[in-house]
Amino acid sequence: MSNPNNLKYTATHEWVRTEADGTISVGITQHAQELLGDMVFVEAPQAGRKLQAKEECAVVESVKAAADVYAPVSGEVLAANSALDGSPEQINNTPYDAWIFKMKPDNAADVAALLDAAAYQAVVDSEAH
Amino acid sequence: MGARPCGLALFYWPKATMTTLKQTPLNAAHRAMGAKMVDFGGWDMPVNYGSQIEEHHQVRNDCGMFDVCHMRVVDAKGDGVRAFLRYLLANNADKLTVPGKALYSAMLRPDGGVIDDLIIYFMSEQWFRIVVNAGTADKDIAWMKEQAEEFNRHLPQGDAAVVLSPPGGKLDRGTLENPHPNPPLGGEGTKPITITSRDDLAMVAIQGPNARAKVWQVLPQTKAATEGLVNFQAADCGEYFVARTGYTGEDGFEVMLPKTKVEEFWYALNKAGVKPIGLGARDTLRLEAGMNLYGHDMDETVGPLESGMAWTVDLLSERDFIGKAALLANPPSTKLVGLLLLDRGVLRDHQKVHSAHGTGEITSGTFSPTLEKSIALARVPKGVAIGDTVQVAVRDKMLAAKVVKYPFARNGKGLV
Numbered sequence: 210m211s212n213p214n215n216l217k218y219t220a221t222h223e224w225v226r227t228e229a230d231g232t233i234s235v236g237i238t239q240h241a242q243e244l245l246g247d248m249v250f251v252e253a254p255q256a257g258r259k260l261q262a263k264e265e266c267a268v269v270e271s272v273k274a275a276a277d278v279y280a281p282v283s284g285e286v287l288a289a290n291s292a293l294d295g296s297p298e299q300i301n302n303t304p305y306d307a308w309i310f311k312m313k314p315d316n317a318a319d320v321a322a323l324l325d326a327a328a329y330q331a332v333v334d335s336e337a338h
Numbered sequence: 339m340g341a342r343p344c345g346l347a348l349f350y351w352p353k354a355t356m357t358t359l360k361q362t363p364l365n366a367a368h369r370a371m372g373a374k375m376v377d378f379g380g381w382d383m384p385v386n387y388g389s390q391i392e393e394h395h396q397v398r399n400d401c402g403m404f405d406v407c408h409m410r411v412v413d414a415k416g417d418g419v420r421a422f423l424r425y426l427l428a429n430n431a432d433k434l435t436v437p438g439k440a441l442y443s444a445m446l447r448p449d450g451g452v453i454d455d456l457i458i459y460f461m462s463e464q465w466f467r468i469v470v471n472a473g474t475a476d477k478d479i480a481w482m483k484e485q486a487e488e489f490n491r492h493l494p495q496g497d498a499a500v501v502l503s504p505p506g507g508k509l510d511r512g513t514l515e516n517p518h519p520n521p522p523l524g525g526e527g528t529k530p531i532t533i534t535s536r537d538d539l540a541m542v543a544i545q546g547p548n549a550r551a552k553v554w555q556v557l558p559q560t561k562a563a564t565e566g567l568v569n570f571q572a573a574d575c576g577e578y579f580v581a582r583t584g585y586t587g588e589d590g591f592e593v594m595l596p597k598t599k600v601e602e603f604w605y606a607l608n609k610a611g612v613k614p615i616g617l618g619a620r621d622t623l624r625l626e627a628g629m630n631l632y633g634h635d636m637d638e639t640v641g642p643l644e645s646g647m648a649w650t651v652d653l654l655s656e657r658d659f660i661g662k663a664a665l666l667a668n669p670p671s672t673k674l675v676g677l678l679l680l681d682r683g684v685l686r687d688h689q690k691v692h693s694a695h696g697t698g699e700i701t702s703g704t705f706s707p708t709l710e711k712s713i714a715l716a717r718v719p720k721g722v723a724i725g726d727t728v729q730v731a732v733r734d735k736m737l738a739a740k741v742v743k744y745p746f747a748r749n750g751k752g753l754v
Contacts, residue, residue: 222339241339243374246618247391249705250684250712268733269339270684272390272705273618277340294682301389 211330212238213305217281217320218329221263224305225281227320234308235281237269240333242304245271248297253289253310260284260312262319267309269300278309282319287311362407363540363597367604371614379473381408383617390618394707397586397623398750401546402615403607410475411539411594412468412482414458416531419466422489423458425659426482428642429650432657434460440570440583443650444642445478446661450668451638452645454478455630457583459572464529467572467579469592471632475535482533485660490530539579540600542593544612545623547750549590553580556606557593564591585620587627587748625702625713628676628745634687635674635701635715641665644717646674672698672717676744677728678754679712681737685730689714692729692736695721700730708747709754715744 212218217225222241226234242248250270260266260280267278288311293299299307314320324332359382368375373384384405386393396402414423423431429443439460445453454474459467470478544553554561557580563573564580569589572581579594595603608614621631628646630636636645643651643665653665677700679685685703698718706713714730722728724743729736746754 237339246374246386247389250682252683265340270705272622272707273385275684275686279339 212240212326214326216305217323217325218332219279219281219323220329220332221279223278223281225320225323226308227317228311231313231317232287233281233284233312233314233320235278235310235312236304236308237276237278237300238329239304241276242300245269245274245276246301247272248300251290251293251297251300251309253293254286256286256288258286260286269297269309280312281323282312282314282316284312284314287313360408362405363600364405364407364542364604367601368405368614371608373614373616376617378408378617381472383408384614386616386618387614390616390622391707393613393615393619394622396613397546397588397615397619398708398747399546401544401549401552401588401590401612402619403604403612404543404545404615404617404620405604406543406592407540407597407600408472409541410470410472410479411536411541412470412475412479413534413536414466414468414482414486414531415464415534416490416529417464418489419531420460420463422486422531423466424657425489426485427456427458428647428652428659428661428665430652430655430657431458431460431466434458436571437461438567438571438573440572440581442570444636444645444647445481446642446659446665447638448660448664450641450661450664452632452636452640452642452647453481453638455632455636455647459581461572461574469541474632479533479535486531486533536594538597539594540597542595542600542604542607543584543586543590544593544607545584545586545588545590545615547589549588549612550582552607552610552612553591553593555610556603585627585629586623587629587745588623588750621702622704622707625704625715626706626708626745626747628715630674630715631702640717641668641670643670644672644674646715671720673720673722674701674715675718675722675724676742676746676754677703677714677716677730677739678709678742678746679714679730679737679739680727681739683712683732683735683737685712685714685732685737685739690731691716691718691739692731693718693722693726695719698722698728706746706752709752713744713746713754714739 252268254266262283264280265277368384376385427443456470560575567582584590689700691698696719700714700716703714726741
């Protein structure tokens with residue numbers, strides 16, 4: 210699966226989708242879910258929480274490991290995806306639909322400055338030696 | 339996203355190291371079957387071939403095969419090898435009376451720390467086969483050879499059953515309460531104990547309710563010799579050494595065979611419908627089955643009585659063994675218990691466990707695919723009882739867990 214061109218990415222394997230109203234949805238990439246394996250638990254941040262860019266704000270746990278999810282930009286949490294509580298495997302099955310939380314970014318420019326699909330792919334390639 | 343230090347130390351994630359990893363003879367087969375490979379204690383091993391949870395259920399419900407070539411087969415041979423093992427190991431080799439029968443045991447340091455846990459197979463009074471863990475194999479063999487030399491030093495005196503106890507200990511004639519007196523030792527023709535690492539052998543575990551039938555389909559020539567095997571018994575079928583043992587809590591075989599034949603055997607099993615299973619599912623299967631993992635649930639710094647292995651240690655008989663004096667002198671203040679997480683989340687190694695009797699620590703934690711809940715083994719103060727509720731520190735929260743008896747699951751069924 211290739212990384213969709215309409216999304217932005219972080220070097221720490223989060224994807225970011227800008228919605229029509231300027232809010233963003235955040236999830237973890239295909240590469241990240243593949244590294245972690247079968248997902249069994251997601252702990253998302255609560256609505257209203259103020260986040261700084263790169264702050265640890267969610268945890269995804271697979272059978273074999275726990276991993277932190279970082280805020281891609283600064284802003285306020287609007288919602289957590291409660292559908293993942295009962296079926297965290299959605300992250301494995303459809304990583305780019307399985308958003309973990311939504312945010313209102315402090316600055317839209319911060320989102321624009323994130324990696325595009327090609328730049329993110331270069332990060333993935335460099336990690337594989 | 340970033341890996342947390344609380345994750346399983348088993349998996350070095352996310353980056354592969356640049357050092358040269360050791361490979362089993364099945365390395366190319368794993369890659370051809372789509373395995374995701376990881377660095378497992380210096381070995382390039384398959385962690386899964388797709389979904390770890392599916393592989394787990396595959397073994398509980400049908401059968402699967404594991405590459406366990408990284409584990410080491412060691413042959414102990416010579417006259418009086420039983421007497422040697424009686425002293426070397428915490429469990430009593432005299433429990434083995436029927437040829438082929440196997441015994442699980444700890445091998446202890448003189449101070450009682452666990453050097454390794456292993457299985458011995460009684461093949462004859464001149465031959466016991468031992469299977470040890472991969473990561474500990476070299477130090478195990480060095481230790482066994484050192485002890486064997488000490489044993490052999492007594493051969494010329496004709497009393498090789500006399501083995502020196504640890505410094506300050508007493509001599510043990512080994513035959514006082516021994517229902518299996520040793521053949522006369524010493525003098526002309528007595529063969530000294532030899533410890534041989536069988537680097538020419540490979541090992542594959544086939545596990546699950548249908549495992550034995552699949553092995554017989556692929557190796558029909560072994561059926562006659564192996565269909566009567568009870569649990570924990572092996573048969574030497576020429577090139578194939580077939581043992582009804584495993585590390586999953588399911589029925590099945592562990593097959594030792596020449597390295598040169600293992601790839602052909604692996605593909606033949608696959609053709610017969612046996613799916614490959616990675617180390618990820620091996621870990622969840624063994625933890626559900628309540629089986630210890632060396633380096634996690636016990637190591638050289640803790641004794642067997644603190645590690646859920648009291649049932650394998652015989653302290654009541656006259657028999658002396660390495661580590662016995664230390665175990666008697668230091669009664670344990672902690673014990674290993676099972677935990678079932680009541681709150682949402684996943685228990686992991688090294689998380690702290692808070693109880694009314696003091697603090698303990700998780701030694702192995704994971705998500706149980708059979709129970710669909712998180713489970714763990716934890717070392718806790720002795721006063722903690724089955725049925726107690728304890729608090730586990732998971733990141734910035736305290737999660738409630740119930741203290742339970744383990745195994746958590748065996749033979750396809752959850753037990754908790």
